[in-house]
Amino acid sequence: MIKKCGNEAYNDFKHFNFSGLKGQTTVSKTGLHFYSSKITLVFSCQDKDFIDDIIKSLFSLPEVKLNGLSIIPFSVELEPEIDFEEEMKYICLSPLILLEPEFSDESAKRFIHPTSPEFKSLLIDAINQKTDLLEGEEIEFLPDENYLRKLEDSGKKYSRVYPLYENDVPYEVRGYTFPFVLRAPITLHKFLFECGLGLHNDKGFGMLDLATVVPGSETIPYFNGPLEN
Template sequence: MRFKITLNIDNTTFRNRLPLNYQYEMSAALYKILYSANEEYAAWLHNNGYLADKLTFKLFTFSRLHIPNYRIKPPFIEIQSDTVEWLISFLPGRSTQEFIQGLFKEQSFDLGNRQANVRFQVKSVEMVPPPEFEETMIFETLSPACIVLKRDDGGEDYIAPDHPQAYEQVKINLLNKYKAFKGEDFPETDFPFALKALTAPKSALIAIKSGTPQETKIRGFMCKFQLTAPVELIKIAYECGVGGKNSQGFGMVKNS
């Protein structure tokens, strides 16, 4: 279930600029809003999520901010419009339309760090009607897709959607999300599955907890791609993201 949240910029409190790396701060703001409305539910999402074979999935994702007018002044982005849009998507369940709309109603929150901070006021929350799902669909990333390939030495590589092993990693991830949400394995074992990049993937290196001793960097990729899979898995890709680290704002897509 997907929602478009329109945010007003409160220029009376802070300035109108954000750090270029604001993805972690958006995740923190989202959890803070969840806590303010339902502490038990937010704590469960943060600490547990949905489980499948000892893997934890927080089955939601969000987009980058859509800012109509802005100026890049490294290391900041200066917002020059009065409003911005933010898309958030949850798999159905506790996250019903009424719950989410009530959760964000009249909320205000701060986003950024000590050098650049913006206060946003929620103007409106609208549910976005889902597309007509088919077994082959074209998607475009709204936030970088993070596809993780485990190495034999235990390390991880972040691979692009056009990597030869990307389709297998995306497939396994979607099957794990299905199991986490449904509580059972996907009923089919032999089905068509394909991932084809339609544009050259553009790398985006995202700093998490930037400027702190806990800083880490995650690489994702922006592109348009074609996905072939059973409709149930296509829905999961749309509702909670492609690839991993979705609850940190990776892998949100729109149908194209």
């Protein structure tokens, strides 16, 4: 979609984030099966021109095919503005990645407990790679320990190994999905919410959402495709 926009300035642009396709699904040995007539992709970026170019590029296609799934672009809705505070509770819409994969090296699959000092240190390193908003500031990262404990006690997982592709080369990385509280400057909250937390946000990792729904925070129409019209 980026190349189809025709804007060379965006060829290497990576300051965007997106979720997986949200809908009614089941998993089988042959893959992921969608049973919803409508599915949603959450996309986020601080550059409005980039978003508009992506929308125009997407809606210029009659359909998008992903393996056996045919997707017809339908409409775009805009999320309401959020009043950020210094302390916010988030959930992960997509897995949080902390380690860079390397060829013939499986260290990126290593498990790091979310409550450990190493986890927070890697998280800060990932933030500093993308922005200087944290410079000289302290943050507190507080995973929901009750949530982690319940999943650990029941044998369920909040971390898995996921595929990641770099120049068509497949890698495997460990990703984490769990709720947490973050205490940080408001400007940093806004940046992370719009651009993603952790590594490889432009590949669909590290997208955040609020842990609680704000009353009256409904989406508003932004763009209607040809089917809507």
